[in-house]
Amino acid sequence: MNRIVKKRRLAPNVCEYVVEAPAVAAKAKPGMFIILRVDEEGERIPFTICDFDIAAGTVTVLVQEVGYSTLKLAQVEEGGYIADFVGPLGRPTDLTEYKRICLVGGGIGTAVIYPQAKYLKSIGKSADVIVGARTKDLIMYEDEFRKAAKNLYLTTDDGSYVRKGFVTDVLKEHLEKGEYDCVMAVGPMPMMRAVANLTKEYNVKTVVSMNPLMVDGTGMCGCCRVSVGGKTKYACVDGPEFDGHEIDWAEAMARLGAYKATEKEHVCRLTGEKR
Ligand SMILES: Cc1cc2nc3c(=O)[nH]c(=O)nc-3n(C[C@H](O)[C@H](O)[C@H](O)COP(=O)(O)OP(=O)(O)OC[C@H]3O[C@@H](n4cnc5c(N)ncnc54)[C@H](O)[C@@H]3O)c2cc1C
Ligand code: FES
Known part of the structure; x- marks a missing residue:
């Protein structure tokens, strides 16, 4: 059993969960994920490790409520327990060989690019960050990115916050100036495919999750x-x-x-x- 130490609603359909999981926190690295079950009959659902604190023994995940199990998880309150929380799984990401990195996040993709932004800052290689969402209420971790990113660019599809348009609009302007040697894009598949198609034109290495x-x-x-x-x-x-x-x-x-x-x-x- 793993306790939910802290729970915070970030957007109408997204919650941040800080979960007690010292063994996972001890080995976590940016790019890795966990699989949890809400209860013993629950299905196994994967979530990216968005943050971790080795001293506190906690791991943070951002969960978008899209279906049966994520809605079931949303019913567990702060202080409550989930059946299990396994990880860290997958391979960590290492972007340290690149000098000018841009992290692009769409929607829940924020969960994946945030640990990268934080890690790159900690080693003195701060990256530019572009975050896009359909509308203002769905922009997450703005304050966290302001601290971790070299420059933060925000877009909304409907123009309700900062710049109207898509992440690719901003990215294209920077690629035109030859500003990046690596782009990491995480979000819905159509968005990652659009970024990959764009960066291919500029021959810029592109990592997707x-x-x-x-x-x-x-x-x-x-x-x-x-x-x-x-x-x-x-x-x-x-x-x-x-x-x-x-x-x-x-x-x-x-x-x-x-x-x-x-x-x-x-x-x-x-x-x-x-x-
Ligand atoms: C490695 C990995 C990391 C992930 N990290 C996160 C994360 O940090 N935060 C987060 O909110 N979600 C993340 N996901 C997606 C998350 O696991 C699914 O949204 C979740 O399993 C859906 O379960 P459900 O029972 O609520 O929805 P279901 O009832 O199973 O499905 C509801 C809808 O979501 C779609 N769906 C189901 N699984 C996925 C999936 N893997 N990707 C896209 N659509 C899916 C279904 O096709 C369906 O349309 C990640 C998935 C993977 C594989
Ligand atoms: S989830 Fe079964 S092989 Fe990857």
Whole structure:
């Protein structure tokens, strides 16, 4: 059992959870993730390690409520317990060989770029950060990024906050000036694909964090398969971060949506509940 030490709502459908997990915190590195179960019957759901505190023995995750298990998690209050919290899983990201880095986050992708921004600052290599959201209420961690980023650029699709437009609009202006030698983009797949297509024109190394459906998270079930440079990779053990110019985006997007129709129709055999 793992205790939720702190819970904070960041956006209408996103909460930050600070979870007691000393063994995970001790080995966590930016880019890695955990798999949790809300209760003993719960499914295993993966979340990126957004922050960690070795001294306090805590790990922070940002969770967007999109379906059955994330809504179930939203019902657990601060001070409450979840059944388990396993990790750290996946491979850490190392961007330290690059000099001029831009981190681009869309929506919940904030959870992945924040630990990178914080780490790069701690080693004296502060990165530019571009964060985009559909609307003002969905911009998260603005204060945290103001502290961690070299420059912070914000965009909203509807123009309700700072600049109207997409993250790619801002990124393009900087790429035109030759400002970056590495871009890391994390967010919905269409956004990561758009960034990768753009950076390819400028021949700038691009890292993306893939979020395929996962089951075991240990490389055995094959569910999280991604084609990268014509080779089969497993996001849970080989990733979740890969070269954005090498991903087969059409396949990755088709795989993510493969169960959408079934999910809509699914009636749980155990509870009779329609999900
Ligand atoms: C390595 C990794 C890291 C992740 N990090 C985070 C994170 O930091 N914060 C966060 O909020 N979410 C993260 N996710 C996505 C998160 O795991 C899913 O949103 C969650 O499992 C959905 O569970 P559910 O039962 O609530 O939704 P379901 O009822 O299973 O699904 C609801 C809807 O969400 C879609 N969905 C399910 N799983 C995913 C997925 N992996 N990616 C995109 N859409 C999905 C379904 O197709 C469906 O349309 C991550 C996923 C991976 C693989
Ligand atoms: S989740 Fe099973 S192989 Fe990656």
